Amino acid sequence: MLIVQKYGGTSVGTLERIDLVAKRIAKRKDEGNSLVVVVSAMSGVTNKLIDYAEYFSKNPSSRELDMLLSAGERVTSSLLAIALKELGYKAVAFSGRQAGLKTDSFHTKAKIELIDPTSINEALKEDKIVVIAGFQGVDKNGDVTTLGRGGSDLSAVAIAGAIKADLCEIYTDVDGVYTTDPRIESRARKLDKITYDEMLELASLGAKVLQNRSVELAKKLNINLVTRSSFNENNGTLITGEKKMEGAIISGIALDRNQARVTIRNVDDKPGVAAKIFKILSTQETNVDMIIQNIGTDGVANIGFTVPENELNQTLKALSNLDDSFSVESDSNIVKVSVVGIGMKSHSGIAALAFETLAKNGINIQMISTSEIRISIIVEAKYGELAVRILHEAYELYK
Incomplete structure (x- = not known):
């Protein structure tokens, strides 16, 4: 099989761990597989470079x-x-540019435009293990770019698509995707299989196993993903487009603590006003999520919506230019609890x-x-973990 593997910062966090990863890769090579390996910077290195x-x-x-920042992955x-x-295997290290990753010119959050896999394929023909620095590429001007948060996962999936790999394995410090965070609910169960759509929802709602951009790309390219731990030999979780034969209705419960609610009061209840408000926020690239409008009296209404807590200050600053008759309030003492499952499409009573x-x-x-x-x-922050536990129990996700 042609396999792309990706190892995160914790998996390669020390020289000893890099040695263990090399031995794991060697074992897969000995099984007759062709391997392309994408790596992150060693744990803590990127933050140290930012400090510098x-x-x-x-x-x-x-x-x-x-x-x-791209230097961390190259190291x-x-x-x-x-x-x-040193273990006796033919191997070659490539930067993003050498691997053929071409991006746009949006530095620190570039998007992959295409991959020229010529160098990778030539190395594979020579029976080499190809080791690629993730998180980076090069733009049309020849400048180095980085892909932003989750960039190494994204690199791995994009490369898997370009070389038509049979499988893309994402190695982290957890065994796979769980029904909820095991640190919150000790009876959380590892899922053997989950659909792209379910994983996208969980990733966007706070589950940190995979970044949602990489799952979106895997779905688009129809690439089978496996997420598993680099610290043991346990089977991970397969993320695929194939429908489950007769799986659980609910796959997981997610908790997102990075939430804040904004309420705008005394908004004129007429066409175009809400559009004006959210247009202002869109120009700031604010990620507005849940929206609710309450019809008041005397021709005015209240509009409430949620944003990531780390975007609250920029949101309030953008709204400070609104009409003085508007009153803007905020509350960051909230969390978002989400129930996710492909079975909701065909089963009633889930919300109830x-x-x-x-x-x-x-x-x-x-x-x-x-x-x-x-x-x-959305619930008060102090009830977040309790909500996760009781919903996990209610849907019997421990079974």
Whole structure:
């Protein structure tokens, strides 16, 4: 098989761990597989490089920052290739540019435009293990770019598509995708299989196993993903487009603590006003999520919506230019609890069970949003973990 593997920062966090990863790769090679390995920077290195830059400037040039930050992944790829050669295997380390990753010119958050896999394919023909620095590429001007958060996962999936790999394995410090965070609910169960759509919902709702951009790309390219731990030999979780034969209705419960609610009061209840408000936010690239409008009296209404808590200040700043008659309030003492499952499409009563379970435990629901396979509920922050546990119990996800 032709396999792309990706190892995250924790998996390659020390020289000893890089050595263990090299031995794991060697074992897969001995099984007759062709391997392309994408690596992140060693744990903590990227943050240290940012600290170095901020010593000289609190607002460093994004172009120069990309040059600096991309070095972390190149260090890891070089060390891993050296380790593999020492074990007796043919290996070659590539930067993003050498691997043929072409991006746009949006430094620190570039998007992959195409991949020229010529160098990778030539190395594979020579029976080499190809080790690629993730998180980076090159733009049309020849400048180094980085892909932003989750960039190494994205690199791995894109490369898997370009070389028509049979499988893309994402190695992290957890065994796979669980029904919920095991640190919150000890009876959380690892899922053997999950659909792209379910994983997309969980990734966007706070599950940190995979970044949603990489799952979106895997779905688009129809690439089978497996997420598993680099610290043991346990089977991971397969993420695929194939439908389950007769699986669980609900796949998981997610908790997102990075939430804040904004309420705008005394909004004129007439066409175009809400559009004006959200146009202002869109120009700031604010990620507005749940929206609710309450019709008031005397021709005015209240509009409430949620944003990531780390975007609250920029949101309030953008709204400060609104009409003085508007009153803007915010609350960051909230969390979002979400129930996700492909089975919602064909089963009724899922939402009712969630609402009933929360009510029995005295948890007030502040906002609700739904999709075909998701129910998201805003509750007071102190009830977040309790909500996860009781919903996990209610849907019997421990079985």
